[in-house]
Amino acid sequence: MNKMNGAQLTIKLLERFGVGIIAGIPGGSNLPLYDALSHSTTIRHVLARHEQGAGFIAQGMARSSGRPAVCFATSGPGATNVMTALADAKLDSIPIICITGQVPQSLIGTDAFQEIDTYGMSIPITKHNFLVRSARELLEVIPAAFRIASEGRPGPVLIDIPKDVQLEMVEFADWPAMPQRECVKQYRKQDIEQAAAMINAAERPILFLGGGIRHGNAHDAAIRLAEKNNLPTTMTLLGLGSMPTEHPLALGMLGMHAARYTNLAMEECDLLLVAGARFDDRATGKIAEFCPGAKIIHIDIDPGEINKLRTAHLQLVGDAGSVLAELLPQVESKSRQDWLNRMAFLKKENSFIIEGADDPRMPYGLIRQIAALADHETLIATDVGKHQMWVAQTYPFCRPRQLLTSGGLGTMGFGLPAAIGASLAHPQRTVVCFSGDGSILMNIQELATAVEQRANVKIFVLDNTSLGLVRQQQNLFFGKQYFASEYQHHVDFVTIARGFGMQAFALGASDDPVATLTEAMQTRGPCLVHVPIGRNEEVYPMVPPGAANKEMIGGENHANA
Amino acid sequence: MQTLKESYPCQPSAAAGQKVLELTVNNHPGVMSHICGLFSRRAFNMEGILCMPIGDGKLSRIWIQIAGTSQLDQIVKQLEKLEDVRTVVSHPAEHEVFAKLEEYFQGS
Ligand SMILES: Cc1ncc(C[n+]2csc(CCOP(=O)(O)OP(=O)(O)O)c2C)c(N)n1
Ligand SMILES: [Mg+2]
Numbered sequence: 001m002n003k004m005n006g007a008q009l010t011i012k013l014l015e016r017f018g019v020g021i022i023a024g025i026p027g028g029s030n031l032p033l034y035d036a037l038s039h040s041t042t043i044r045h046v047l048a049r050h051e052q053g054a055g056f057i058a059q060g061m062a063r064s065s066g067r068p069a070v071c072f073a074t075s076g077p078g079a080t081n082v083m084t085a086l087a088d089a090k091l092d093s094i095p096i097i098c099i100t101g102q103v104p105q106s107l108i109g110t111d112a113f114q115e116i117d118t119y120g121m122s123i124p125i126t127k128h129n130f131l132v133r134s135a136r137e138l139l140e141v142i143p144a145a146f147r148i149a150s151e152g153r154p155g156p157v158l159i160d161i162p163k164d165v166q167l168e169m170v171e172f173a174d175w176p177a178m179p180q181r182e183c184v185k186q187y188r189k190q191d192i193e194q195a196a197a198m199i200n201a202a203e204r205p206i207l208f209l210g211g212g213i214r215h216g217n218a219h220d221a222a223i224r225l226a227e228k229n230n231l232p233t234t235m236t237l238l239g240l241g242s243m244p245t246e247h248p249l250a251l252g253m254l255g256m257h258a259a260r261y262t263n264l265a266m267e268e269c270d271l272l273l274v275a276g277a278r279f280d281d282r283a284t285g286k287i288a289e290f291c292p293g294a295k296i297i298h299i300d301i302d303p304g305e306i307n308k309l310r311t312a313h314l315q316l317v318g319d320a321g322s323v324l325a326e327l328l329p330q331v332e333s334k335s336r337q338d339w340l341n342r343m344a345f346l347k348k349e350n351s352f353i354i355e356g357a358d359d360p361r362m363p364y365g366l367i368r369q370i371a372a373l374a375d376h377e378t379l380i381a382t383d384v385g386k387h388q389m390w391v392a393q394t395y396p397f398c399r400p401r402q403l404l405t406s407g408g409l410g411t412m413g414f415g416l417p418a419a420i421g422a423s424l425a426h427p428q429r430t431v432v433c434f435s436g437d438g439s440i441l442m443n444i445q446e447l448a449t450a451v452e453q454r455a456n457v458k459i460f461v462l463d464n465t466s467l468g469l470v471r472q473q474q475n476l477f478f479g480k481q482y483f484a485s486e487y488q489h490h491v492d493f494v495t496i497a498r499g500f501g502m503q504a505f506a507l508g509a510s511d512d513p514v515a516t517l518t519e520a521m522q523t524r525g526p527c528l529v530h531v532p533i534g535r536n537e538e539v540y541p542m543v544p545p546g547a548a549n550k551e552m553i554g555g556e557n558h559a560n561a
Numbered sequence: 562m563q564t565l566k567e568s569y570p571c572q573p574s575a576a577a578g579q580k581v582l583e584l585t586v587n588n589h590p591g592v593m594s595h596i597c598g599l600f601s602r603r604a605f606n607m608e609g610i611l612c613m614p615i616g617d618g619k620l621s622r623i624w625i626q627i628a629g630t631s632q633l634d635q636i637v638k639q640l641e642k643l644e645d646v647r648t649v650v651s652h653p654a655e656h657e658v659f660a661k662l663e664e665y666f667q668g669s
Contacts, residue, residue: 119591123594129591131590302642303641304635304638
């Protein structure tokens with residue numbers, strides 16, 4: 001017979017399921033959990049400085065490894081603080097498990113100190129959630145949480161454990177096994193044959209890869225299919241890296257800040273093979289005018305995504321990697337010379353303008369310089385804003401899970417803690433975080449965590465003294481009425497970083513920016529590099545929100561005009 | 562499912578474009594929040610809902626009347642994704658469950 005309290009049982013189960021790191025912050029309602037955790041010899045606790053930071057550290061681990069990661073928060077304010085990270089994980093389908101302490105059951109519903117309806121609050125922003133009512137239930141709930149977080153379309157799971165449940169003694173004979181994940185397959189052999197026939201018959205097909213390609217080895221299957229049939233391939237923000245940026249068939253990211261040729265190519269396709277993408281409005285623009293002449297084959301593990309925004313001519317509900325692998329033998333080897341020539345022509349006529357490509361003090365130049373100093377193992381995290389889009393447009397990604405970025409929720413403050421999490425999961429790798437002067441302030445406290453953990457993160461703060469992407473919208477769509485988007489007070493980020501005990505570099509004061517960047521990238525451990533950027537450096541092209549993707553502003557190649 | 566149109570030829574609840582869904586769900590205090598929350602956050606139209614435990618109380622049966630059938634496919638798929646939802650069966654609007662309750666919902 002095993003005998004222990006609910007908190008000890010929770011920690012033991014997490015150990016048994018292979019959890020090596022938990023990020024979190026203790027408080028009154030989760031102290032029994034922390035006490036149990038203090039006795040663990042296999043789980044390392046990473047003390048975050050804000051529960052949102054803890055949530056994003058868990059995301060960084062999960063996004064970079066593909067495995068569920070765990071974070072802890074106490075009841076009340078701890079729980080409310082972690083919600084943003086859960087919502088972010090929901091929209092990007094990231095498997096994290098958040099365990100919150102709750103006031104004792106006898107106090108639930110009495111407005112007790114630090115009581116909040118964590119269960120009710122987290123329903124719409126989790127894949128599933130639990131309020132545990134007895135220590136025995138943990139034997140089912142915790143394995144179920146791991147299954148749910150990673151099964152089918154992954155997502156966040158919250159487990160709320162009242163303090164009395166953490167302290168309740170429970171006796172049991174056997175440890176629960178890790179439950180089997182159910183595999184989703186709702187298509188028949190004929191559907192694969194029909195899909196292959198549609199691809200073979202198409203004259204101007206495009207392969208369209210989303211975040212769902214991160215799982216399994218779907219990217220391998222996707223690349224092999226594309227190469228065999230010569231399918232030009234575009235990717236969503238979360239799909240970047242599925243096919244290397246430098247692959248001859250790669251069209252790059254589509255949508256609001258795509259290269260002109262990418263969006264223009266989409267206009268001409270007659271068949272869109274969509275895998276693991278959900279027709280998000282940032283990718284499709286005005287959906288009614290997206291790929292107007294195309295038949296749609298939609299591959300997704302979530303049946304709810306099929307026909308949600310765009311009717312599919314053929315649906316294949318299942319794991320993208322398996323579906324693509326099944327399609328491979330059925331699609332013909334094709335050269336598609338005309339279509340590829342057309343792609344090459346569009347690319348030449350509407351080439352992407354990389355202004356300042358050779359100047360590391362300019363946004364694109366900086367990104368290219370970092371890419372030159374990085375290796376294939378380097379992970380890239382971003383915050384949200386112009387800097388994020390510059391990275392998405394030009395960083396040469398070479399594999400899935402290399403880019404960690406907040407896509408669906410677009411959460412400023414994501415970058416630094418996610419980078420720390422990625423570094424904890426991959427201590428031997430360098431993690432670069434591209435941030436903005438606005439975003440970095442939203443989780444700046446995690447600089448302390450980075451230093452404490454000696455995380456090998458390189459933070460580049462692209463400081464345009466503004467909420468750049470907001471300011472750009474005011475420039476383009478609100479008559480240059482710059483309101484609340486330009487900072488009046490300038491923060492000294494180098495001093496701030498040093499105050500946290502972190503090494504810092506001021507690129508603006510450097511005589512040799514390449515040497516400074518090299519030093520930053522090569523010094524082991526965390527550092528911050530401040531990069532002054534002009535307020536007027538915009539992100540082009542840009543599709544106005546709500547407009548069709550062909551209505552791009554800026555980014556014309558005047559040399560060809 | 563069998564249509565019951567013959568036995569209830571002109572019930573007001575049988576107006577065109579309505580549907581009745583029958584759900585079997587895990588019975589616990591949060592399950593109604595999951596269902597109702599799904600309808601409100603996805604802007605699905607719910608006209609009526611009934612819920613009672615069945616069997617030994619481990620499960621509940623939920624009846625939902627929905628207006629308009631254009632969202633039906635999405636509603637069913639999204640309901641089926643909820644962890645606590647075991648089965649979803651879609652019935653025609655003429656299903657008697659809501660009609661039989663009509664006398665409790667009279668008045669202005
Ligand atoms: C938490 C949060 N609040 C507000 C926004 C809206 N928003 C999107 S981009 C942006 C500006 C980001 O500024 P910065 O981090 O400096 O990046 P820049 O665009 O200047 O490169 C804002 C305010 C957001 N995405 N997230
Ligand atoms: Mg900025």
